[in-house]
Amino acid sequence: MKRCSMNYTFNYDVSVILVNYNGKKYIDALFDSLIRLEHDDFTFEVVFVDNNSSDGSVEYLKQNYKDKCNLNIVETGENKGFAGGNNAGVAASSGRYVVLLNNDTAVDPKWLTNLYHFMQKHPECGMANSKLLFFYDFIKLTFETSDKVILNKEIRINGKEYTIDSKFCKNLLYEPDQLVCFGHTEISVPLIEGLESQSDYQFEFEVKSAPAGSKIKCETESVEAQSGKVLLELDNSKIQEFRYSLIQNAGSGINQDYDGFDIGFCEKDSEKYQKSYELTNGCGASIMMLREDFDKAGCFDERFFMYYEDTDLSLRIRKLGKKILFCPDSIVRHIHTGSSKEWSPFFTYHVYRNKLLMIGKNVSKKAYWKYFLQQYYLGIRHRDPMKRKGTMDSLKILRGNNDVHYEAQ
Incomplete structure (x- = not known):
């Protein structure tokens, strides 16, 4: 050190x-x-x-x-x-x-x-x-439906493409190419024009399917959720009233x-x-x-x-x-993970390796070997070479080999 x-x-x-x-x-x-x-x-x-x-x-x-x-x-x-x-x-x-x-x-x-x-x-x-705090403020979307509203994950915010992020969602099915939303679903959508903006906002959704009478809501404002493109428009006064930080x-x-x-x-x-x-x-x-x-x-x-x-x-x-x-x-x-994408190979390698380094240095040998075996098993089960390499490299480092680093596979 x-x-x-x-x-x-x-x-x-x-x-x-x-x-x-x-x-x-x-x-x-x-x-x-x-x-x-x-x-x-x-x-x-x-x-x-x-x-x-x-x-x-x-x-x-x-x-x-x-x-x-x-x-x-x-x-x-x-x-x-x-x-x-x-x-x-x-x-x-x-x-x-x-x-x-x-x-x-x-x-x-x-x-x-x-x-x-x-x-x-x-x-x-x-x-x-x-x-x-997350870089942008947010507004909350909810849904009124007798069953479910299915949305495309890609939306447009003031004409700019945005993919709804799973970490800002509650109580929905986050599927590979769509969102399945229910009456208790909540989605936080970022206000990408920035904190000092006085802009009105237009949110454009693609509704894949929804029962008659379904709505996409933002607090007191709402729009009918009909199949096809749907626009929810909020003026700046509503944005200022509804916005919040996460x-x-x-x-x-x-x-x-x-x-x-x-x-x-x-x-x-x-x-x-x-x-x-x-x-x-x-x-x-x-x-x-x-x-x-x-x-x-x-x-x-x-x-x-x-x-x-x-x-x-x-x-x-x-x-x-x-x-x-x-x-x-x-x-x-x-901007969360601005330097490296969550669960990229680089991220995975260092998180798996460094958790074990931290345990080995600060907890105990017994704890280190317990989590070493758990992590290596997960690397095999998930067929993830970065999990396996990160686990093994922690041992090499703790044994004194400092020439150990991330290598793209």
């Missing part, structure tokens, strides 16, 4: 570390939000770590944001992953506090000042976790099988997420620590590359006698 420097020269109160790999498409939304940050009583810098991108990210950043946010660009020359990239960023930083922030985000104007003041008020806190992460946890999870995932941002509470582990998409605590804990273990590295670090922060706390008024908008 990387040894971290303990020699400090603090030129700023806070260093915001951003790790980028081919994330040029996220730069404008992120940096436009960083420029609007409120910071009357503290100073901050932005350390942008580029992991050898090939999409022109660094050139674009220099052309458009070179003189903004006290920008410090670090080019690693290789893809060091989330763990290695953040270690490089922290090493190049000069803030008393460090904040790790995903590049596929946009932050609220008070995001950083609320996080900073939270840490000031809670000296027992070794890691503060922001509230992560939680992506209100802190992280580990279940009894050591699977990591996001607290509040896909729940409405409600009163229970307006107060602070203690966490088992933090989410690396937006966390603040004292630079000294980050170094004392041993920095990120770069063998993880990405996924579970924040859990591993969290457990080591707690071993310092510090708490991990949720900061509810530090708000970040996050």
Whole structure:
């Protein structure tokens, strides 16, 4: 595991570390939000770590944001992953506090000042976790039907194609090419024009079949669900009345099988997420620590590359006698899995490998071998080479072979 420097020269109160790999498409939304940050009583810098991108990210950043946010660009020359990239960023930083922030985000104007003041008020806190909301707000669709309404999964929102996402659906059959919706079905649809838009909205559905009298509803508004193309139109006043935010992460946890999870995932941002509470582990998409605590804990273990590295670090922060706390008024908008697609081969490999690394390092040998055998069996049963490789590579790494990495099959 990387040894971290303990020699400090603090030129700023806070260093915001951003790790980028081919994330040029996220730069404008992120940096436009960083420029609007409120910071009357503290100073901050932005350390942008580029992991050898090939999409022109660094050139674009220099052309458009070179003189903004006290920008410090670090080019690693290789893809060091989330763990290695953040270690490089922290090493190049000069803030008393460090904040790790995903590049596929946009932050609220008070995001950083609320996080900073939270840490000031809670000296027992070794890691503060922001509230992560999905990037767009949503409206809720429901159905009135005597049986079921069958929809095409592809809809159009203000003329733009959108595939309804299963994680934003409740109580329906999510089939390969269609949605089977019932009277208790709920679908959250994103308002893709953005948070500041004053646009009216038109939602176009293709109804494959529906009993007579069926309706697609949004609160008090509705449209007849007849076979063919159906339009639901909402003016801006209705959009403002009906819109809501969904939680992506209100802190992280580990279940009894050591699977990591996001607290509040896909729940409405409600009163229970307006107060602070203690966490088992933090989410690396937006966390603040004292630079000294980050170094004392041993920095990120770069063998993880990405996924579970924040859990591993969290457990080591707690071993310092510090708490991990949720900061509810530090708000970040996050494009979930912006850097890698959920359950892609890359994602699968690292999740299966790194769960076992985390268990092997922090729990026990007995637990490690239990889940090693379970995971390898699943890899065979599912005929998934990435599950098998990830499982086996965890053993190689724990036995001291660090030249182990993802390979496309």
